[in-house]
Every structure is written in structure tokens, then in C-alpha cells.
Amino acid sequence: MVRNINGVQDYFSPSNITVLKTTDTSVSIKWIQAPTCYERAGIWIILFRPDNSTKIFKVHKEATTFDLTGLSATTSYWFKMTTNYGNDTHYVSSSVPTKFAFVTTEEEVGLSSGGVGGLVAGFLLLLIVVIVVLVFLGRTGRLQPAKQQVTAGIRTIRNTIRERRATPSGINYRAFVSKEYDDIYFYGGMDIKGEKSWILSRKDISLESELTRGRFAIIYLAQYYTHQEAITVVAKALKDEQNDENVLKMRAKINFYAIKVGHHKNILDFIGSVEDDIRGPMMILEYCPNGVLKEFLENARSNISVELVERLFRMAFxxxxxxxxxxxxxVVHRRLAARNVLLNKLLEPKITGFGPDPEANKDEEERVPIKWMAPECMKSTEHANELSDVWSYGIVMWEIFSLGDTPYPGVQSRDVPGKVRRDYKMKKPEQCDDAFYNIMLKCWHYDPRKRAGFSQMKEEMNKIFTEVPGDSFYYQTNEL
Structure with a gap:
């Protein structure tokens, strides 16, 4: 019997919206979310511009503040807010949205001569302080960790400026994202307010056996004991020689998955995290018993059937x-390949291998997997984006339909950039049809502006597949 209810049994929108700060290009808002009996999936802010066009901001379900950016000076805007209840794939929006109007300020002007003089004097003073601090850190042996954090901050600012300048009109905006989103120090040092719904109790997790070891972590097969059942999961824990740097990396990955990634049926699911007195923070992830996609493909070469080929199309989709x-x-992947896709018990693909990179802040030259990289990223993935991920997706499709062959067969990695510049394209794999090979070719335009985005390819594939009751679908082709 239910003896008390923590919240109201209704779908409420955010209320009591107040403006914290207004500038010529942004406005910071704050709101109150009434307690409810239902699980919230997230908050949507729909911004209405003067020309009646709209922009949707998706906000974390626990947030109570947000910055609306990219606005024009001295302009009237209004927005409405709704709260989604349920989960990321099935949700109900609050029936009565909250509406709010505001006006941005006048465009900021330059400094006066006196202001410039004060700025120069302040800069010189700051420079002296920085020199003193660097000398102190150098003598106490703490210069290198500080250097890494400063370098990460400078790189974030530099990439943001470059990408804003380089964003051409008419191109999918999702392709131009600040690398801040994948930065170890940005997510590792994040101070998250409010309830952290992803935190699990350590007593509910039982480590069973070691599966493998990575660069800084150990992967365990584990059991997660809920109130109803025991679920087989994967626990990612730091190696024994853990230090402050590795703890920061692990917290960065946890915060990134919890705040940025969310849940999707084709993304390796982040279940939560626990704090272990000895091992420190641990990630709890979905367990995929059928292993790595590349290994599955290689093992399937001796058992080709109509059912297998049908499954290959569904995996690519x-x-x-x-x-x-x-x-x-x-979120930009930067390392999409068949080796970074896992298969669950239903042989559904689960993408992994993305997020804050522990090696991204090293001074050493980046190791780039040339055969999977777009031509603009073959030297560095520093400016990778959605459209470079599209190129890699075309390579993954080729891997799938060649049953795990290495891309560019017979070609050395060092020779790939030259062949790609000469517009070389890999031939259609034996198990692929013309429709999917044409999609591959759209991924492999040398000019990234000519590549199709994922949303466009998704719509094109949707027309090929036929849905059946439930979440299943099958491929329509005369070649099977």
C-alpha cells in the first residue's frame, strides 16, 4: 500500500521563470520545477525569433538554470518551456507550457582610451603574477599538471573561436562543435548541483571477473542487484596505480555520459557510477555478450545466409x-570503427569508444587510424566533426558488408591519403547492394560540405526498411 506520495500527480511545466542576466547576445534564466510523482526525462525550451522561426534547447532534467545564446542585440524574443516525463525514447510533455518574453540589450561598444590604458596596466600586472606562479610551480615540481590544465583551457577557447569563424552558411550546424565537449578537464572538474540520479550504491555492485585491461582502467564482468533482479553489467575501474590524474579522467567520463550522452538503443548504455573506497569512482555500463562487431563479422564468414545478410543491413541502419x-x-565520435561497436544479446549494435579522451591532452603526436579517417582528419582529429564522422561511418559500412575485412585492402596506411586525394573509392563489398553502396559513396566525398549528414542518411534508410509490430524492421531488397 502507498502511504505517502513525494510530489504532485500531474505533468507540470517549469514555473517562476526569472532573468538572471541579459546581454546583447544571450540571456540567463532560472526557474522552479515542482516536485512530482513521475520520472522526468528532460526539459525543452522552444525559442521563438522575430521571424517566427524557432530553435529548441534540450536541457538536463535536473537543471534549474540555462543560458540562451546566439541572440541578436536589441531584439524581442519569447519562449515556452515544457517538461518531458518518462524516458528518452517514450515521454509525455507537460500539457500547459510556461511562456516568457524578453528583450536583449544594445550591442556592446569598445573601450574608451582610459579603459584601454587600464586594461594594459591590468594585463602587465597579471603577466607578472603568472611569471611568479610559474617559477613557484617549477621549483615545487607541480608545473606539468598545471601546464596541462592551462593548455586544455587555451585549446578550448581557440577551437571555439575558429569554429565560429569557419562555420559556413547552409551546412548542418551539428557538424561544427567546440572540442570543449570532449575535454577531460572540462568534465572532470565539473561541479554538478542537485541530485545525481546516476549514483548507485556500492553494495549493489558485485565484481565477478576481469574481462580486459585498457590504457588506464580495468573492465570487470559484474552483477548489479536491483530491487527486482540481478543484472549482468560491466564495471570500469581504475588500475591499482591510480593517481589524481586518472581519477580526474574517470570522473570526466562519468560526468560526460551522465550529462551529455543520455540513453539510446544503439549507444552503449551508461547505467550509473559508484564510489569504491579502494578503487575510486567506477563506471557501470551495459554488458554486450556477443562482443565486438569486427570479431562477429570475421567469425560469420564461414556461415553466410540470407538471415545473416539481412542482419548486416539492420546493423548498418x-x-x-x-x-x-x-x-x-x-557529440563527435572521432574513432568510429567496427572495433568500437559492441553487440548485445539480440545482436543489436551499440556504439562505444567516444567521449573525453585520456590521451587528448598529451604533448605527443596523436596516433590516427588513417584507414578510418576523413581526409581532413588524417593528421589530427583536433577539428573532427559530424561530417568527418560520416566518412568513418562509410568505412564501417564497408567493414560490415565485407565481413570484417580491413579497409583499403592491399594498400599501406601511408599510401591512403594520396589515393584518397586522387578520388579513389573502395569497390562495393560482395554482401552489399547498390542502395547501401550509394550511401557509402555519399559518405566519401573529399569535400566534407558535400557529404550527407546522419539525419539525411537516416531518413534515406528509413524509406528502405519496413517496420513490423514492435521495434523491429526488415530490409526490402530484390537482391536477398
Whole structure:
């Protein structure tokens, strides 16, 4: 019997909206979300511009503040807010949205001569302080960690400025995202307010056996004991030689998945995190018993059937759906390959291998997997984006339909950039049809502006597949 209810049994929108700060290009708002008996999936802010065009901001379900950016000076705007109840795939929006209007301020002008003089004097003083601090850190042996954090901050600012300048009109905006979103220090040092719904109790997690070891973590097979059942999961824990830097990396990955990624059927699911007195923070992830996609493909070569080929098409479609979801959340993968896709018990693809990169802040030269990279990223993935991920997706499609062959067969990695510049395209794999090979070719335009985005490819594939009752679908082709 239910003896008390924590909240109201109704779908309420945010209320008591107040403006914290208004500038010529942004406005900061604050609101109150009434307690409810229902699970919230997120908050949507729909901004209405003077020309009646709209822009949707998706906000974390626990947030109570947000900055609306990219606005024009001295302009009247209004927006409405709704709260979604349920989960990321099935939700109900609050029936009565909250509406609010505001006007941005006048465009900021330059400094006066006196202001410039004061700015120069302040800069010189700051420079002296920085020199003193650097000398102190150098003598105490703490210069290198501080240097890494400063470098990460400078890189974030530089990439943001470059991308804003380089964003051409008429191109999918999702493709141009600040690398801040994948930065170790940005997410590792994030101070998250309010309830952290992803935190699990350590007593509910039982480590069973070691599966593998990565660069800084150990992957365990584990059991997660809920109130109803025991679920087989994967626990990602730091190695024994953990230090402050590795703890920061692990917290960055946890915060990134919890705040940025969310849940999607074709993304390896982040279940939560726990704090272990000995191992420190641990990530709890979905367990995929059928392993790595590349290994599955290689093992399937001796058992080709109509059912297998049908499954290959569904795998390619599922990966496209997952990548479209990541791009919609401004997440750039940078390392998409069949080796970074896992298969669950239903052989559904689950994308992994993305997020804050522990090696991204090293001074050493980046190791780039040339055969999977777009031509603009073959030297560095620093400016990778959705459209470079699209190129890699075309390579993954080729891997799928060649049953795990290495791309550009017979070609050395060092020779790939030259062949790509000469417009070389890999031939259609034996198990692929013309429709999907044409999609591959659209991924492999040398000019990224000519490549189709994931949303466009998803719509094109949707027309090929036929849905059946439930969440299943099958491929329509005369070649099967």
C-alpha cells in the first residue's frame, strides 16, 4: 500500500521563470520545477525569433538554470518551456507550457582610451603574477599538471573561436562543435548541483571477473542487484596505480555520459557510477555478450545466409541511428570503427569508444587510424566533426558488408591519403547492394560540405526498411 506520495500527480511545466542576466547576445534564466510523482526525462525550451522561426534547447532534467545564446542585440524574443516525463525514447510533455518574453540589450561598444590604458596596466600586472606562479610551480615540481590544465583551457577557447569563424552558411550546424565537449578537464572538474540520479550504491555492485585491461582502467564482468533482479553489467575501474590524474579522467567520463550522452538503443548504455573506497569512482555500463562487431563479422564468414545478410543491413541502419543521436547531442565520435561497436544479446549494435579522451591532452603526436579517417582528419582529429564522422561511418559500412575485412585492402596506411586525394573509392563489398553502396559513396566525398549528414542518411534508410509490430524492421531488397 502507498502511504505517502513525494510530489504532485500531474505533468507540470517549469514555473517562476526569472532573468538572471541579459546581454546583447544571450540571456540567463532560472526557474522552479515542482516536485512530482513521475520520472522526468528532460526539459525543452522552444525559442521563438522575430521571424517566427524557432530553435529548441534540450536541457538536463535536473537543471534549474540555462543560458540562451546566439541572440541578436536589441531584439524581442519569447519562449515556452515544457517538461518531458518518462524516458528518452517514450515521454509525455507537460500539457500547459510556461511562456516568457524578453528583450536583449544594445550591442556592446569598445573601450574608451582610459579603459584601454587600464586594461594594459591590468594585463602587465597579471603577466607578472603568472611569471611568479610559474617559477613557484617549477621549483615545487607541480608545473606539468598545471601546464596541462592551462593548455586544455587555451585549446578550448581557440577551437571555439575558429569554429565560429569557419562555420559556413547552409551546412548542418551539428557538424561544427567546440572540442570543449570532449575535454577531460572540462568534465572532470565539473561541479554538478542537485541530485545525481546516476549514483548507485556500492553494495549493489558485485565484481565477478576481469574481462580486459585498457590504457588506464580495468573492465570487470559484474552483477548489479536491483530491487527486482540481478543484472549482468560491466564495471570500469581504475588500475591499482591510480593517481589524481586518472581519477580526474574517470570522473570526466562519468560526468560526460551522465550529462551529455543520455540513453539510446544503439549507444552503449551508461547505467550509473559508484564510489569504491579502494578503487575510486567506477563506471557501470551495459554488458554486450556477443562482443565486438569486427570479431562477429570475421567469425560469420564461414556461415553466410540470407538471415545473416539481412542482419548486416539492420546493423548498418542501427549504427546510423546511434550516430545521428550523438550528432544531435553535439557529440563527435572521432574513432568510429567496427572495433568500437559492441553487440548485445539480440545482436543489436551499440556504439562505444567516444567521449573525453585520456590521451587528448598529451604533448605527443596523436596516433590516427588513417584507414578510418576523413581526409581532413588524417593528421589530427583536433577539428573532427559530424561530417568527418560520416566518412568513418562509410568505412564501417564497408567493414560490415565485407565481413570484417580491413579497409583499403592491399594498400599501406601511408599510401591512403594520396589515393584518397586522387578520388579513389573502395569497390562495393560482395554482401552489399547498390542502395547501401550509394550511401557509402555519399559518405566519401573529399569535400566534407558535400557529404550527407546522419539525419539525411537516416531518413534515406528509413524509406528502405519496413517496420513490423514492435521495434523491429526488415530490409526490402530484390537482391536477398
Amino acid at each position: 542501427g549504427i546510423c541511428n546511434g550516430m545521428d543521436y550523438l550528432a544531435s547531442n553535439k
